[in-house]
Amino acid sequence: MRELRERIGREVAKATVGHEEPLDLLLAAAAVGGHVLLEGVPGVAKTLLANAFARTLALDFRRVQFTPDMLPSDLTGTMTLQGGELAFRPGPVFTNVLLADEVNRTPPKTQAALLEAMQERQVTIEGAPRPLPAPFLVVATQNPIEYEGTYPLPEAQLDRFLFKADVGYPSEKQELELLRLPKRGIVPAGLERVEPVADAAALDEARRVVDDVAVSDEVAAYLSAIVRRTRDLPSVELGGSPRAAVHLLAATRAAAVLAGRNFATPDDVARMAPPVLRHRLILRPEAELEEYTADEAVQAALAAVPVPR
Numbered sequence: 001m002r003e004l005r006e007r008i009g010r011e012v013a014k015a016t017v018g019h020e021e022p023l024d025l026l027l028a029a030a031a032v033g034g035h036v037l038l039e040g041v042p043g044v045a046k047t048l049l050a051n052a053f054a055r056t057l058a059l060d061f062r063r064v065q066f067t068p069d070m071l072p073s074d075l076t077g078t079m080t081l082q083g084g085e086l087a088f089r090p091g092p093v094f095t096n097v098l099l100a101d102e103v104n105r106t107p108p109k110t111q112a113a114l115l116e117a118m119q120e121r122q123v124t125i126e127g128a129p130r131p132l133p134a135p136f137l138v139v140a141t142q143n144p145i146e147y148e149g150t151y152p153l154p155e156a157q158l159d160r161f162l163f164k165a166d167v168g169y170p171s172e173k174q175e176l177e178l179l180r181l182p183k184r185g186i187v188p189a190g191l192e193r194v195e196p197v198a199d200a201a202a203l204d205e206a207r208r209v210v211d212d213v214a215v216s217d218e219v220a221a222y223l224s225a226i227v228r229r230t231r232d233l234p235s236v237e238l239g240g241s242p243r244a245a246v247h248l249l250a251a252t253r254a255a256a257v258l259a260g261r262n263f264a265t266p267d268d269v270a271r272m273a274p275p276v277l278r279h280r281l282i283l284r285p286e287a288e289l290e291e292y293t294a295d296e297a298v299q300a301a302l303a304a305v306p307v308p309r
Contacts, residue, residue, distance in 0.1 A: 001031060001206045001257045007197040008056045015052040015190040016045045017181070018174035022165040025275055026053050026139065028254035031206040034162025034247065035118050035138040037279060041145055044167045050099045050139040051191060057203065058196035059096035060133070066106035072113035076123040088125060093117050096133055100140040104150045114138065115157050135203050155238070155282065162247050164279035213253035214263040218308040223248055223269045229301040230281055236297050238282035248276045266307045274298050
């Protein structure tokens with residue numbers, strides 16, 4: 001998978017610059033069957049990154065712009081009358097990579113339809129379950145600075161995202177590199193040059209490799225202690241769930257493979273703890289008033305747990 005990451009990185013660099021960590025998380029999520037929430041201000045190439053990533057894997061990609069008037073059927077599909085008979089017209093969720101753009105701008109009922117797709121890999125239409133294509137990866141985006149007219153994602157749905165990746169501004173050097181990328185007016189031209197370097201079979205092989213990563217009892221205990229510690233922090237009202245521990249274990253295995261190893265280390269746990277846990281912690285009101293962040297809470301949990309040697 002490390003070689004696959006390098007090939008994907010070279011192709012994605014044709015369209016965008018400075019997204020190494022989010023790209024690692026996208027590949028790790030695709031390899032273990034998880035989903036990713038990208039959070040960042042407008043204009044930092046969240047959509048472009050997801051599109052370029054899908055192209056490198058020759059996967060079907062669809063984008064849905066979530067709006068307050070969007071209905072569940074706009075996402076999942078609906079039954080239509082064709083030639084006097086009812087026929088199913090699939091919605092955009094029937095794809096391999098679904099970009100749920102500004103996912104917090106649609107009402108809870110539509111968010112719930114996405115939740116079923118993420119968790120069950122199926123949608124229910126007129127009482128009949130319909131399986132989604134495999135692989136299936138949801139890449140959702142949201143804007144962290146504008147909340148007017150939004151519907152915050154419920155904790156149950158946030159908990160089903162494997163990662164929450166913060167997509168920030170590029171460095172000065174990266175922004176200069178970005179300006180040098182080919183464009184047609186304001187439209188990036190590099191996306192058309194992104195070539196597939198793998199396919200769904202490569203993801204299946206990556207998943208097998210990740211599942212074979214050895215995790216010692218000491219590393220597993222360290223991982224569990226970190227998640228449990230988040231539940232006892234004075235600044236945290238609701239800590240990481242058991243699902244968070246399961247997701248952190250899968251992410252730790254993926255981090256080991258990305259580092260070229262077939263065994264996990266405490267460093268792999270520490271690397272993946274922030275993107276796995278930051279969106280699962282609910283801070284106490286007094287902590288929020290002091291502008292304490294979920295990332296700081298995760299770092300406090302990491303600092304409180306002795307690292308096994």
